[in-house]
Amino acid sequence: MVTIYVDNMPYQVREGQNLLVACLSLGFDIPHFCWHPALHSVGSCRLCAVKIFRDENDTRGRIFMSCMTPATEGVRISINDPEARHFRASVIEWLMLNHPHDCPVCDEGGECHLQDMTVMTGHVYRRTRKKKRTYSNQNLGPFINHEMNRCIQCYRCVRFYRDYAGGRDLDVFGVHSRVYFGRLEEGALENEFSGNLVEICPTGVFTDKTFKKRYTRKWDLQTAPSICVHCGLGCNTIAGERYGTLRRILNRYNGQVNGYFLCDRGRFGYDFLNSDRRVREPLAKTGQGSGSTALEPISADEALSRLVDIVQNSSRVIGIGSPRTPLEANFALRDLVGEENFSSGMAQAEQDLVSLIVHILREGPAPSASLRELESADAALILGEDLTNTAPMMALYLRQSVRRKPMAVVNELRIPGWLDAAVRGAVQGNKGPLFIAAPIAAGLDDVATETYHAAPDDIARLGFAVAHELDTQAPAVVDLPADRHALAVRIAAALREAERPVVVSGTSSMSPAVIQAAANVAWALHSRGRQVTLSFVAPECNSLGVALMEGRSLEDAIEMAERGQVDTVVTLENDLFARAPRDLVDRLRASCRNFVVIDHCLTGTAEVADLVLPAAAFAESQGTLVNNEGRAQRSYRVFPAPDPIGESRRWLSKAVMARARGRTEEWESFDDLVTRMRQALPVFQPVSNLAPSADARIVGRKIARQPHRCSGRTAMLANVSMREPPPPRDADSPLSFSMEGFQGISPPPLNPRYWAPGWNSAQSLNKFQEEIAGPLRGGDPGQRLIEPRDNGGREYFNAIPVAFSPSDDEWLILPSYHIFGSEELSALSPAIAERIPSAYVAIGEEDADLLGMSEGMLARVEIAGAAESLPARIVADLPRGVALLPKGLERLKGLAIPVRARIGKAVQAEKS
Amino acid sequence: MCEAARSILVVVGVLAGAIAIAAGLIWVERRLLALWQDRLGPNRVGPFGLLQVMADMIKIMTKEDWVPPFADRAVFVLAPAIIVVTALLSFAIIPFAPGIGVVDLNVGLLFFLAMSSLGVYSVAFAGWASGNKYSLLGGLRAAAQMLSYEVFMGLSLMGVVILAGSFNLRTIVEAQEDMWFCIPQFLGLVIFVIAGVAETHRLPFDLPEAETELVAGYHTEYSGMKFGMFFVGEYIGVTLISALVVTLFFGGWNGPVLPPIVWFLLKTSLFICLFILLRATFPRPRFDQLLGFGWKVMLPVSLANLLVTGAVTLARG
């Protein structure tokens, strides 16, 4: 710690920071543009000028850029010095020369960093009548709106897009005063993190296009802390609502999870909530018997009486839960049907993989890595994952991790780590060790030290071999070709050198061996005394959560139903057709008398149900999700779903009421349900510590979901009723659906938005952090449910698979993943839908030659007797004998992959 | 027979005339007040707003006739009737013109004083029977005020009686053919006017109903036609006092050219206007000031007036 003097008052700050960060951490307001906590300092905007004095006798001082000056012992600065203020105001005046007169029509207005900084510097009146420079805009695809006129040339966009996120297609063009930020040619931004430009850009050049047609100012948005449901990482988000519809998603900083960024799926996938696939009222088959008649809307009362009737008259009910639904809803279902009748809703293969991951993380000793830890890893091995498409944010952080090792140079050169341009100059193109073993080339390959493209079994074998190289106790792989062996040795060497290596794997190869191999590598590294962490990609937002509930697999449940002991099946927010082959689901449907589906979207499963109950989706319901790290996180309602849509657990509580009178009070509140869950399943003990309980208050007040300047209260419903109704009550959380309530800095799990006086943009975050880029004030939210048991008595996995051998007539079908399309909910959002590729079959070059096929040619894929014609996509690195089918795309749902298939040229006639 | 019919005709005529004038005053007063307050007054109903009188009557008659549960019902209902009846009875002695008048009572003036004394009961009863503290205070004030002013009102008239030598109003009018009594009895006139205002409790002597102090005094709880009777009673009173002033001090029907009845009505109207002008102009003295003024100033002055008049009359033989 060093002492610095700000306007003659001494303060203790951490050494080695720059003055801007130090002052912001202390709570001072220093205007800035080009500096961003994740992108560090380049000193180009000249706005963060402060006066620095030599000593206490120096009255003149000199102006320095605070972002470029380290906080050293005894440095004396003045933020309020008139000359410094004047300097900053001049910078704004100069930036305003060409800024268009756009605020009223700009989506950034009211949460614009440029606006905030302009007001903060106090420049109000223009002194020039010079003409303004203008630019033409580009169409940057369905996510991002481009308005170049507003640009202030801070370079944040390209520094994020290119330097941080590894994008290629956004660049800076032009010279002199005509500098242009855009693409070479119009077209959608390719990078998976383009949405962050919305928050990175300090003004309105890049804005959220999905928000544009139903735009609402920040002060009118009702917001709540939410968790992204579109992959297993559990990124923290802020979801915003107005007039009963969900309007947008912003990043919610969590120092341990997503930091400052979100992927595009998480940011733009929310719109499924407003899609026409939403179930907005209860539906039922009105005729007797099933299947024959269509679903028709019924009233909520009737739906309830039907539900009660079904539950009361059923001797045995099977409940099929869902890995995309919070713990509480799953538990409510489990409580309704009983432990033995509860299915996790995952297919056997998936459940085995997730259970294996849980097992490995529990056994230890290598702990699970948070995303923040991934960023600080100094070596990484990825086994069998295409991270950019399965867990995009993980890819973003691993991309940063390759800079760890070269940073040593920077330290040697005594360049501060935050001096971004200097650091990049010193590091040059050097990258730390990152090894990727996956079936095909993935988004991270450009920063990888080495890549290895092979079938899952071969990937697993490489992993086992690396483990053996690290620790001879680990089982050895026999018959490993020399080149693979050499690779294993190189990988092992690189990992061994690292201090904080990380091993990444996951479920996407659908191979337990790959996961086991990853565990072996991590354990071997641990035995060598490395601070190794493991990171597994989980398929869905609550996969680990339902796995911890230890329900039956889907196949198991179907089998049970078929044995004829079951008359009712209740499916909770789960599209079974996406998980199991069609015939299996049809058999389930046929074997029970009543098939009830509770879901928010009309899935294939819902379409065949007798009774569909409309469920609240993520922003309309409260619940706990367990991410891939084993971190349980609470997501809150942003707005109450309009009647008769209800939270799943509410429908279930009504069913429970019917089934067992008197038990309902245990269920009445969310907190009671959590308590009951903790009693029934001790693994969920920490869940009640995730966030303050519903009766928590700050000085007697709930926390307001609406900003204190929310407008239109007395007019928004005036066309319906002149009597202003009281805001809806929220008995389940300490948040209120109102502008009344606490508006300051809340406990981190409950912060509904980032706003501070004078800081209306997302940059207000600095007021919420203990220190810049550090944890939130009060600690980052979330609690890990799985900690490794450090008993030391663990054994290496030794089921090493045999090497994959391609056959000439059958191909191993593996899933390929797409950030847009592989996840079912986000795929319903119109903006995402525009970016979903059409279905295809991917084959390697060799196989293509063998089959005589070329790119785009129709291929006939025959799996278990059923055939499908798909255009072929030729992929260079795909190993022989392996073909890929995109996961989740409409025509390919429910395929039980990995599976073997015959592939041939499609006969033209079959094309239809 | 013919005489009887004539008296009935006169009685009915006087009754109807008094009530009509009183009702008309509703409009006259509002228009006059408006005139002096730079306003227009009621001008929307009928020509010059004349039908406002009708509108007000209809309103007052159709209003809920409410007797508060805490009131003494019988007395409460009786009270407003008394004031109208006593005021109307007093009209019996007014000689409107030679030959026109209800009765030619030789104790006419005493009859008037008797009737006006009875009027106190109305207000006192109303104040007491309402069961409301404001009404009670109003009633008390009214009783005290009317009793006090009754005394020198009577005394102030004695000068006239001495001059005319009669209590008969007709005689008194006839006695003024040469000179109106307002000249020799100027003091008496002033005192009588003041007492008259007090008797009719109109501003500035409206203490029994002083709205800024007692809300509406004795008639706070009255509504509908019962209130209407107080209302009309007040205007009848105003008309009566004006008529008496004319009769006693301004030569009654005497006057050149025009027929006597017209003279009488003209003079009376003038004094009605004076009443209204007083209302428009003056603040209201305090209750104790009013009584003090009555006993300490008015009484001695009226006694002195009586003494001087008596002395002068004696001296002149």
Next chain:
Amino acid sequence: MEEAPDIQTELENKFGTGLLSPQGTRDDISTFWVPKDRILETLRYLKRDIPGPFAMLYDLTAIDERLRNHRDGQPESDFSVVYHLLSFDRNQDVRLKVALKGDRPRLPSSVSVWPAANWYEREVYDMFGVTFDGHPNLRRILMPPTWKGHPLRKEHPARATEMGIFQLTEEKAVAEEAAARFRPEEWGMKPAVGDVDYMFLNMGPQHPSTHGVLRIMLALDGEQIVDAALDIGYHHRGAEKMAERQSWHTFIPYTDRIDYLGGVMNNLPYVLAVEKLAGIRAPDKAKVIRVMMAEFFRIASHLVFYGTFGQDLGALSPVFFTFNDRERVFDVVEAVTGGRMHPMWFRIGGVAQDLPNGWERLVKEFVDYFPPRLAEYDKLLMQSPILKARAKGVGSYTREDAVEWGVTGPGLRACGFEWDFRKKRPYSGYEQFQFDIPVGQNGDCYDRAVVRVEEMRQSLRIIEQCLKNMPEGPYMADHPLATPPLKKRTMHDIETLITHFLGVSWGPVIPPGEASYGIEATKGNNGYYLISDGNTGAYRARIRTPSFAHLQMIPYIGRGLLVPDLVALLGSIDYVLADVDR
């Protein structure tokens, strides 16, 4: 303010160092934190023993500090009680604060030092739940006795919508009736003395001469007032709470409605206090416009007083004349501001618009029109022997009484005390105007009226000077926190648009601090004590109104008067219930 002895030194000489901890504020008022157990002796010393004593308890209020971020070294406190004292001898103020901890804090009552503390302490109790030990009658004052919670505490919601649609059920109506029933003992009144039973008379809440919803409970012996108690709060709208939920800018309309006869006069202390917090200096033109409009409203308010005072004393007609004159004032006001009674026209840093073309003609017309009217009212009212009889010597109090009870404005000047904040502590450029301070002699109803009548003439003088000397220049300060900036520039210049945009939406962010500003308003000293927590709205806004203090004095003056005298007294005080209850 003039050079005054350093209070801190004086207090430390008396009590030793360590008793006080000074606090910096944005205004020039010395502010000290005093320990709870020493507050009474400190107050006593300041009031009685110190040379040039702080004779007036100008204000007493509290702050719920529990959510305040910027306390900058102030002692820890959950609730702070604030005493604002005024010394006329020194022309200086001092503010004392007592830090209280806990949810239901207590501290000793200062009623024994100042009888005027009675209502203030009741208000603090009502609004914050702070108990004053030794208070003679600590009960709710503004809220109904059935109210739950203490409105100015931070946990109390500000919007009625939070409480659901209001329905007056039978039971609720009965309960409210029962709670409002008058029991003399509760108000410290004796039902009888010796063999005299008093009559208790409820004057109000609906009564022609209470000028609004005010309830006076009188113990009468005949028509003589033996004792009186006032029940206020019927006009309470929680303006202070509203200030906490509006932005600094959007609270302005609410200030108009405090003294609803004062119009923009109400805006003035508020914007001056905000400007003090923000360090804004309004340009000369804005200052003069403000003075001119404020004086127009002083005339308007005094005209209402004049007419209704006459009417209270039974004079029917003058009220029509004065209201007509007031309409003429409003015509000028409307031409300039667009509003009549509530123009809501002053802004942080200036005024809302520039003066319209042709304003001079309108103002000139009024200046010419008005003096003969005043002369006529003299004939009708002030010279009327009946009015003199009613008002002279009635309801009089001495200068000492006035100071003791916190009387300011014409009521103070009627006691012969030449004290006008426009002269003594000039604000908004009043020091540049020539006008006299009319004073009375006897402090009775008549003198209060005389002072106001003369003040109208003085106001007219000031307006004439404004008319002749209106400066050129902008109507809004060139300061980033001046809200909103010049409109013409907003429509074409982006930087002005940005400042405008944030100022009218989120609101200007006023630097943390405290400031109070009291002005010579229509009815006395109207002061705003504003606390900024560095946010877009007030953390706490205390509105010190003259009428509150003046009304509290009524039982004290009223004893022994007759009911009609009370009416005269009420009329002569010239209070507005919105100004009392806020």
Next chain:
Amino acid sequence: MGKSMVSLIRAAWTMLTHTFRRRVTVQYPDERIRYFPRAKGRIILSRDPDGGERCVACYLCAAACPVDCISLQATEDEHGRRYPEFFRINFSRCILCGFCEEACPTYAIQLTPDFEMCEYHRWALVYEKEDLLISGPGKYPGYNFYKVAGLAISGKGKGEAENEEPPVDVRSLMP
């Protein structure tokens, strides 16, 4: 006493002189009252000089409204021109403070001197955009926000606003 009498009589005489003064009553509604251009009455939405809706749905009026009586939803046409999808003012809540007009950056929302807004039902005081929109520019002729703003809309491309240069040629290397 005498003086008192004199002053009483003088007062009465003064009163009498009013008989011949001009009446101050305005016989509304037969006679129209005097309008001042700045008078704050019924709120309207105006159009810019070429007939387009001036309101760009920036929400500033709603935010500035102390009583929260303005509610709207922004949207845009296919050419990027912003306008309110709905615009609602609940006049039963409006205090006619004029803060919305002052806040409006396009002169769209204006207060007019029309004060005749009495209704028998509160709901009749809820005005939608159709009720608010007038066909002219109201008090501020000549101003067209889109001619000042940099946003391109139908009929006005980039660089065609007031004080703007044509869009730069990014590919030019000229200094």
